Amino acid sequence: xxxxxxxxxxxxxxxxxxxxxxxxxxxxxxxxxxxxxxxxxxxxxxxxxxxxxxxxxxxxxxxxxxxxxxxxxxxxxxxxxxxxxxxxxxxxxxxxxxxxxxxxxxxxxxxxxxxxxxxxxxxxxxxxxxxxxxxxxxxxxxxxxxxxxxxxxxxxxxxxxxxxxxxxxxxxxxxxxxxxxxxxxxxxxxxxxxxxxxxxxxxxxxxxxxxxxxxxxxxxxxxxxxxxxxxxxxxxxxxxxxxxxxxxxxxxxxxxxxxxxxxxxxxxxxxxxxxxxxxxxxxxxxxxxxxxxxxxxxxxxxxxxxxxxxxxxxxxxxxxxxxxxxxxxxxxxxxxxxxxxxxxxxxxxxxxxx
Numbered sequence: 001x002x003x004x005x006x007x008x009x010x011x012x013x014x015x016x017x018x019x020x021x022x023x024x025x026x027x028x029x030x031x032x033x034x035x036x037x038x039x040x041x042x043x044x045x046x047x048x049x050x051x052x053x054x055x056x057x058x059x060x061x062x063x064x065x066x067x068x069x070x071x072x073x074x075x076x077x078x079x080x081x082x083x084x085x086x087x088x089x090x091x092x093x094x095x096x097x098x099x100x101x102x103x104x105x106x107x108x109x110x111x112x113x114x115x116x117x118x119x120x121x122x123x124x125x126x127x128x129x130x131x132x133x134x135x136x137x138x139x140x141x142x143x144x145x146x147x148x149x150x151x152x153x154x155x156x157x158x159x160x161x162x163x164x165x166x167x168x169x170x171x172x173x174x175x176x177x178x179x180x181x182x183x184x185x186x187x188x189x190x191x192x193x194x195x196x197x198x199x200x201x202x203x204x205x206x207x208x209x210x211x212x213x214x215x216x217x218x219x220x221x222x223x224x225x226x227x228x229x230x231x232x233x234x235x236x237x238x239x240x241x242x243x244x245x246x247x248x249x250x251x252x253x254x255x256x257x258x259x260x261x262x263x264x265x266x267x268x269x270x271x272x273x274x275x276x277x278x279x280x281x282x283x284x285x286x287x288x289x290x291x292x293x294x295x296x297x298x299x300x301x302x303x304x305x306x307x308x309x310x311x312x313x314x315x316x317x318x319x320x321x322x323x324x325x326x327x328x329x330x331x332x333x334x335x336x337x338x339x340x341x342x343x344x345x346x347x348x349x350x351x352x353x354x
Contacts, residue, residue: 049141049168050341052121052197053258053285054215054233055113056106059098061250062234063110064222064241070094071244072226078233078250083107085240094243098250114235118217120286121199124170134171135183141167149174149201153183159213161191169214174201177216181207185214193231193251203239206230215251224248259286262296262345264332270351276321277350281332283314285340294337300328310334325353 057063061078068082070090079098082088086103101107127142135155140162151173161167167190171177177200187193196214198204203220206212209227216222216232221239224230230248234241263282271277283292296316298306300323308316316332328350336342 049127049143049170050124050259050286051166051168051195052117052124052170052215052217054117054235055110057110057114057117057233057235059250060110060233060235061098061230061248062241062243063107063114064236065111065238067240069240069242074243074246074248076248078248079110081107081110083111090243111237114217114237118199118219118237121170121197121217122172122201124172126172135180139169141169143170143172145172145174150176150178151198152178152180153185153210153212154180156184156186158186158188159191159196161187161189163190165190165192167191167195169196170199171197172199172201176200176202177204177218179205179207179210179212181209183207183210183212185212187213196232204234258292258340260284260292260334260336260340260343261286262332262334262343264330264345264348266330266348266350269348270354271323273323273325273353274321276319277323277352278317278319279330279332279348279350281308281316281334281345283310283316283334283340283343292334292337292340294340295335297333297335299331299333305330323350323352327351 059079060081061076062068063081066085067087068080072093074094076094076096079101080096081101083103088102124143126145128144130144130146132146132148132150132152134151134153134157138158138160140160151171159169177198193213198214198216200216200218203222204216204218205223206225206228208225211229212232214232216234218236219238220236222234222236223242224234224246226244228246232251234248261284264279266277266279268277279298281296285292291312291314293310295307295309297304306318308318310316330348330350332345334343
């Protein structure tokens, strides 16, 4: 039996306490930092409704696939685009304050981004199924559909952001959106037109002199009848947009943060002791073409080992040659910014010295 002997002489309790204090301080500081990072991620992840990133389609007030036809003195506050069609008629007398793109590379990219946004929005889980008729109701942030797969507005629909300017409202109509003449969508308590999305599985029709707030993403076509006002966008993925003496204004409000995913690779793996190992984190936006920015924290177990800013391709890379022999559990934690949510990579197991 092996006996462990205590050191001879009096024990320096003050020195022992000092060492313990320093050890717990290091562990505590690391734990707090990782806890803060985790809290940031959790706060963003718990957001009730993710936004819908429009990518390059965001600069357009009107975007269509086959034709854009206008009658009368319509004003389009933003870009106007068409792809793959080439027939844009009625401008003038209609006026476009932004650029006009017909079957060019910009319009094609916008249409591709619109398709990505439409698919992403359609896939967001529904938080409530509500009646078809929205007029006379007040809705809070969430993702809504209806039993019949359609939505209509007669009278006034009120959207209440409850004091959150980043609050997102998504209305998913499997077939049609139809608004009555003189109907209105009213935004209150910080609600922003930029964060309201009408996802329409077929076509949308806006009644005469109606007012709609939000972005219409229609699979087929959008018809905006005489005198209607849209504080938002009319984006038709495959069909036509038809206008008649209307006002379509791209909203200036800031959309809420876009969800992200983070992945991590290491090379070489396994690695001899003392050999440099390169870690690369990749952060990707869930929708759109914009590349996330901001810092990525790298941890080994519970220890923070580096913080690196993302480059313009969404990568954060660093090399470490001082990893001790053994199995290391490496994570990449994207901190997130105002435009993008935080996210954490799966663990990468880096084996050193074998």
